[in-house]
Amino acid sequence: MKLADGLFLESCREVAKKYPGIKYNEIIVDNCCMQLVSKPEQFDVMVTPNLYGNLVANTAAGIAGGTGVMPGGNVGQDHAVFEQGASAGNVGNEKILEQKKANPVALLLSSAMMLRHLQFPSFADRLETAVKRVI
Template identity: 85%
Template sequence: MEMCDCGGELWRWKTVFVGIPRLVTLIPGDGIDPLVTGTVEQVFEAMRAPVIFEKFEVHGDMNTIPDDVMDSIKKNRVCLKGELITPVGGGVNSLNLLLRKELDLYISLVSCFNLPGLPSRHENVDIVVIRENTEGEYSGLEHEVVPGVVESLKFCSERITQYAFKYAHLNNKKIVIVVHKANIMKLANRLFLESFREIAKRYPNIKYNEIIVDNCCIQLVSKPEQFDVMVTPNLYGNLVANTAAGIVGGTIVIPGGNVGTKYAIFEQSASARNVGNV
């Protein structure tokens, strides 16, 4: 397999039979995740997939990502990763977030769809959640103004909206829906919404809609088949992606990726299975 550049912004995968195997960085992760990534290794071996894994032991209680691991990801450009546990509270940095910020993996892409043999309350579910991955609450740009008052910064996330519409265009998706809370957070969420509206004008063949995050969650669990591509700020996207994954069987069976213009890290879709993860 090889990763298509697609203009440096979009990723797709295609099967390519080549003589030289592709090097992929592998981080087994914490908790149950080494079992999951270990199964992937077994499947790849059984398929004789032209992939060689460079495996590194990294754990969430480390102070940082070791240099040799970062060098491997930057060299290979593709990483398969299990989740790294982040202790709750105490000012401990998340290594998951550190990787996303260091490699500028600004896209979190989760595909939620019905799987054969896995019963669900709903049928015809095929939802793609495209979540901003590095800005807003997850940027870490916050400080205490005075004791008891904390300020956190948000941004106008134009590039994540651009990615969502390009993804929809290349994958024959019919509608892109933005999830927001601009009815209450009139300044911060308005930036995201205005960016979405401007980008939507460039894609007249793709329908677009807007939905408040509260209503979105209700609609997801009652009639998920109405959704196609969803684009969200990071905090709402975390909730929406977990909800959508739960509809079709849970986060452990749904694929996800953290993607940037140069690098991609693939893992399970979300982190609800381990307390304290983000």
């Protein structure tokens, strides 16, 4: 995969040169997932291609308690989309809904992310506080 990631890595390196005050590091995805499990505090922001991002996000979701509690957001220059992070495990799953086991936490936390993005921090804080009280 190292060879196939050439353009992505080239672009990242180019951007990193423009911002020398921001630490930039490269890591192979399997080692990244292992490091994420063993020493997650070393990570802050990750930039990955889609496939690797899914692998890393699902690993992080497992650490945090599963996809049912992981918010997600994709923020671009002009638009933003907020959704349940990692794989959408219980969204639209009839069996889980019938058993009343669906977990709305990730969707609620994603809504808080959206509210914060839209400059409504007090509403985001209220929603996050309510979720924390329930958990």
